[in-house]
Amino acid sequence: MTTDPERRASYRPAPRHVARRRSGPAVSGCGAGTRRRLGSVTVNLTRIYTKLGDDGETHLGDMSRVPKTDPRIEAYGTVDELNAQLGVARNAEALPAAYAPWLAQIQNDLFDVGADVSVPPGGTKERLRVTASQTAWLEARCDEVNATLAPLKSFVLPGGTPAAAQLHVCRTVCRRAERRVVALGGAASPEAVRYLNRLSDLLFILSRGANAGDEPLWRPGASQ
Numbered sequence: 001m002t003t004d005p006e007r008r009a010s011y012r013p014a015p016r017h018v019a020r021r022r023s024g025p026a027v028s029g030c031g032a033g034t035r036r037r038l039g040s041v042t043v044n045l046t047r048i049y050t051k052l053g054d055d056g057e058t059h060l061g062d063m064s065r066v067p068k069t070d071p072r073i074e075a076y077g078t079v080d081e082l083n084a085q086l087g088v089a090r091n092a093e094a095l096p097a098a099y100a101p102w103l104a105q106i107q108n109d110l111f112d113v114g115a116d117v118s119v120p121p122g123g124t125k126e127r128l129r130v131t132a133s134q135t136a137w138l139e140a141r142c143d144e145v146n147a148t149l150a151p152l153k154s155f156v157l158p159g160g161t162p163a164a165a166q167l168h169v170c171r172t173v174c175r176r177a178e179r180r181v182v183a184l185g186g187a188a189s190p191e192a193v194r195y196l197n198r199l200s201d202l203l204f205i206l207s208r209g210a211n212a213g214d215e216p217l218w219r220p221g222a223s224q
C-alpha cells in the first residue's frame with residue numbers, strides 16, 4: 001500500500017470525540033506491518049508497492065478506479081508536490097525560526113487537503129475533510145506576519161534569501177494546486193479551495209518576512 005492521498009482518504013475517520021493531533025509528520029515509520037492512529041485516521045501500511053497502478057489507473061479515495069491523468073489525480077498530486085517543496089523550505093538557509101513549526105503544521109494539513117480532494121462529493125461514509133478552522137489559522141498567521149512588514153511600493157521579484165526564494169517556489173506551486181482543484185468545478189471541495197487560496201497568500205507573506213525588508217522589487221521597463 002502506498003501513502004498517496006487517495007489511500008489515506010479511504011480510511012474511515014474515527015468518531016468525532018477522538019481528539020485530533022495537529023502537529024508532526026503525516027506518516028512516519030512506514031514499513032511492513034506499521035500501524036498507528038494519526039489524528040482521526042487509522043493508517044495501516046503493509047507494502048509500499050502494490051502493482052495496482054501498472055495499467056495506468058489508480059484508486060480515488062472512494063476506491064473508484066480512474067486513469068492517472070484524471071483531473072482529480074492531477075489536483076491532489078499537485079498538492080503532494082507542494083508538500084514536498086515545503087519540506088525543502090523547512091530546511092532552507094535563513095528560514096526564520098518561527099516559520100519552521102508553522103510549515104510543519106501546514107504540511108500535515110496538506111495531507112488533509114489531499115485526502116479531501118481525493119474523495120468525490122457524496123457517498124455514505126464520513127470522510128476526512130478540510131475545516132474552516134484550518135483556513136482561519138492561516139489567516140491569523142497572515143495577519144500576524146503582515147503587521148510586521150512595510151507596505152509594498154512595487155511587485156516583489158522571487159528571490160532574496162534561500163528561504164525566501166524557496167517560499168516563492170512553494171507559493172507558485174500552491175497557486176497551481178488551487179487552479180487544479182478549482183478546475184474540478186462543482187465536484188471541488190469549497191473549503192480545500194479556500195485553504196489553498198489562503199495558503200498561497202501566507203507563503204507570499206512569509207517570503208517577504210524571510211527577506212526581512214531587503215527584497216528585490218520589480219522596476220517596470222528597467223532594461224529598456
